[in-house]
Amino acid sequence: xxxxxxxxxxxxxxxxxxxxxxxxxxxxxxxxxxxxxxxxxxxxxxxxxxxxxxxxxxxxxxxxxxxxxxxxxxxxxxxxxxxxxxxxxxxxxxxxxxxxxxxxxxxxxxxxxxxxxxxxxxxxxxxxxxxxxxxxxxxxxxxxxxxxxxxxxxxxxxxxxxxxxxxxxxxxxxxxxxxxxxxxxxxxxxxxxxxxxxxxxxxxxxxxxxxxxxxxxxxxxxxxxxxxxxxxxxxxxxxxxxxxxxxxxxxxxxxxxxxxxxxxxxxxxxxxxxxxxxxxxxxxxxxxxxxxxxxxxxxxxxxxxxxxxxxxxxxxxxxxxxxxxxxxxxxxxxxxxxxxxxxxxxxxxxxxxxxxxxxxxxxxxxxxxxxxxxxxxxxxxxxxxxxx
Amino acid sequence: xxxxxxxxxxxxxxxxxxxxxxxxxxxxxxxxxxxxxxxxxxxxxxxxxxxxxxxxxxxxxxxxxxxxxxxxxxxxxxxxxxxxxxxxxxxxxxxxxxxxxxxxxxxxxxxxxxxxxxxxxxxxxxxxxxxxxxxxxxxxxxxxxxxxxxxxxxxxxxxxxxxxxxxxxxxxxxxxxxxxxxxxxxxxxxxxxxxxxxxxxxxxxxxxxxxxxxxxxxxxxxxxxxxxxxxx
Numbered sequence: 214x215x216x217x218x219x220x221x222x223x224x225x226x227x228x229x230x231x232x233x234x235x236x237x238x239x240x241x242x243x244x245x246x247x248x249x250x251x252x253x254x255x256x257x258x259x260x261x262x263x264x265x266x267x268x269x270x271x272x273x274x275x276x277x278x279x280x281x282x283x284x285x286x287x288x289x290x291x292x293x294x295x296x297x298x299x300x301x302x303x304x305x306x307x308x309x310x311x312x313x314x315x316x317x318x319x320x321x322x323x324x325x326x327x328x329x330x331x332x333x334x335x336x337x338x339x340x341x342x343x344x345x346x347x348x349x350x351x352x353x354x355x356x357x358x359x360x361x362x363x364x365x366x367x368x369x370x371x372x373x374x375x376x377x378x379x380x381x382x383x384x385x386x387x388x389x390x391x392x393x394x395x396x397x398x399x400x401x402x403x404x405x406x407x408x409x410x411x412x413x414x415x416x417x418x419x420x421x422x423x424x425x426x427x428x429x430x431x432x433x434x435x436x437x438x439x440x441x442x443x444x445x446x447x448x449x450x451x452x453x454x455x456x457x458x459x460x461x462x463x464x465x466x467x468x469x470x471x472x473x474x475x476x477x478x479x480x481x482x483x484x485x486x487x488x489x490x491x492x493x494x495x496x497x498x499x500x501x502x503x504x505x506x507x508x509x510x511x512x513x514x515x516x517x518x519x520x521x522x523x524x525x526x527x528x529x530x531x532x533x534x535x536x537x538x539x540x541x542x543x544x545x546x547x548x549x550x551x552x553x554x555x556x557x558x559x560x561x562x563x564x565x566x567x568x569x570x571x572x573x574x575x576x577x578x579x580x581x582x583x584x585x586x587x588x589x590x591x592x593x594x595x596x597x598x599x600x601x
Numbered sequence: 602x603x604x605x606x607x608x609x610x611x612x613x614x615x616x617x618x619x620x621x622x623x624x625x626x627x628x629x630x631x632x633x634x635x636x637x638x639x640x641x642x643x644x645x646x647x648x649x650x651x652x653x654x655x656x657x658x659x660x661x662x663x664x665x666x667x668x669x670x671x672x673x674x675x676x677x678x679x680x681x682x683x684x685x686x687x688x689x690x691x692x693x694x695x696x697x698x699x700x701x702x703x704x705x706x707x708x709x710x711x712x713x714x715x716x717x718x719x720x721x722x723x724x725x726x727x728x729x730x731x732x733x734x735x736x737x738x739x740x741x742x743x744x745x746x747x748x749x750x751x752x753x754x755x756x757x758x759x760x761x762x763x764x765x766x767x768x769x770x771x772x773x774x775x776x777x778x779x780x781x782x783x784x785x786x787x788x789x790x791x792x793x794x795x796x797x798x799x800x801x802x803x804x805x806x807x808x809x810x811x812x813x814x815x816x817x818x819x820x821x822x823x824x825x826x827x828x829x830x831x832x833x
Contacts, residue, residue, distance in 0.1 A: 460780050479624040486616040518635045
């Protein structure tokens with residue numbers, strides 16, 4: 214590219230690269246140590262708390278925040294709202310990489326990665342919800358790869374393969390929506406098996422529905438957050454005409470998020486009423502529940518509505534950020550904070566657990582950047598303009 | 602654990618029904634609030650200093666004005682009265698025209714439908730209306746002396762005043778501010794792509810666009826060039 218090696222290396226010295234490099238430098242040996250010495254040596258997990266940060270953050274949050282892929286794919290291909298096409302590919306990429314690194318996180322948590330194929334090939338534990346989750350993630354990861362294949366083939370210049378991949382897109386989307394609906398709720402269904410362990414305000418027979426509805430919110434909000442950041446960070450990649458669409462797209466997604474959050478708030482209220490736990494609202498965890506439900510559900514709903522009404526893109530983007538934080542908070546509440554809430558042996562993640570999670574997230578961000586800088590994700594490939 | 606006797610269940614169910622009814626009742630004002638998008642009120646007139654410096658390449662794209670992708674603009678006034686015109690790019694693309702055929706007062710125009718018609722060299726080109734509504738006034742000065750047009754596209758050279766009845770829905774399909782400037786950048790890219798080296802020093806080389814760029818691009822088929830940009 215006309216740069217000397219020294220100039221090239223100096224160009225790589227950005228604050229993000231430096232931070233990412235340091236995290237990976239410390240994180241890879243930590244992951245190696247986990248595989249060499251086992252969970253007991255590196256985590257604060259126990260028989261009482263068998264699931265920790267890796268499941269709570271890397272898996273539950275990762276899957277919810279990757280929901281932008283199926284949300285946008287169904288918006289464009291199933292509901293026919295083609296005006297959202299400009300943000301579809303980055304959403305599918307975010308979804309695919311989100312799921313891929315969920316699997317990486319699971320491998321670190323489960324250990325023995327060479328046995329990953331067991332639930333699919335050898336050992337059918339059909340009575341286990343985990344079996345369901347394994348199959349869902351396996352199938353949905355494959356479907357998302359299929360959905361992203363047109364971009365890969367355009368990059369490689371494989372015209373015939375691209376044509377076939379594009380033909381499969383609608384079928385893959387339909388299959389993907391079914392799988393997502395099932396497994397976003399299946400992750401919630403896992404907690405149906407632990408009614409006594411989860412705080413009554415978070416536990417509800419409706420929890421699979423909560424997980425599914427909140428994944429739609431996470432998907433819509435993540436697309437707003439991700440497209441805003443991408444259009445700033447990868448500005449040179451974006452066709453100027455695509456900038457034009459972004460505000461209109463943001464308002465459309467914001468409107469959908471406002472309605473979904475509003476509905477989700479009342480669904481949560483129904484859960485409290487169904488359990489008859491109004492008295493628990495005036496306890497420390499009850500107040501924490503209100504912080505989540507009002508501060509991170511009802512408030513962003515009104516922020517979205519006000520932002521859309523005033524055509525204030527900045528407010529809609531801020532609402533999306535609050536909403537994403539709210540989903541993360543909800544998943545951490547369900548899996549860590551309100552889980553085993555009444556046992557004396559409270560779980561606090563170890564330094565290595567935090568470092569491992571940071572390493573996996575950093576790997577996800579670096580992979581996203583690598584793909585966006587090479588494949589037609591934010592820009593259209595000149596030879597495939599206007600081809601959906 | 603709650604005992605599932607009839608009274609407990611009845612009170613629980615009553616609370617659930619109340620929440621469901623409250624949701625339905627509150628959803629109505631919430632939906633109205635969400636959909637009552639505000640449209641900016643009266644915007645600066647052509648003389649306002651804010652208009653200077655809002656240039657995209659050689660075309661003026663002022664803030665506070667809504668642009669239709671067919672190169673018409675709409676400026677919202679008091680009581681939903683909308684002033685409509687053709688943008689700076691459209692003026693420079695077509696150049697001096699021999700006639701502008703405006704709709705009659707009292708007739709209806711529709712967003713994305715033909716609003717008026719430009720005539721030059723016995724050829725005519727339609728332009729699209731940016732809003733839905735009833736025409737309440739037309740600019741006679743422009744229709745009677747079209748040769749004078751090209752000096753003040755967003756001020757004195759307005760074309761119609763429209764009583765818009767679907768303004769919040771219409772503005773969703775219009776552009777203003779930064780998105781409008783980015784759209785105009787895209788239009789300029791398309792214009793550059795059309796230019797051939799034998800056109801002379803007009804644009805790519807840093808020159809000013811000529812008056813009547815469409816004729817400069819293709820003297821015989823200038824109307825086709827104009828239609829391409831006007832989406833008609």
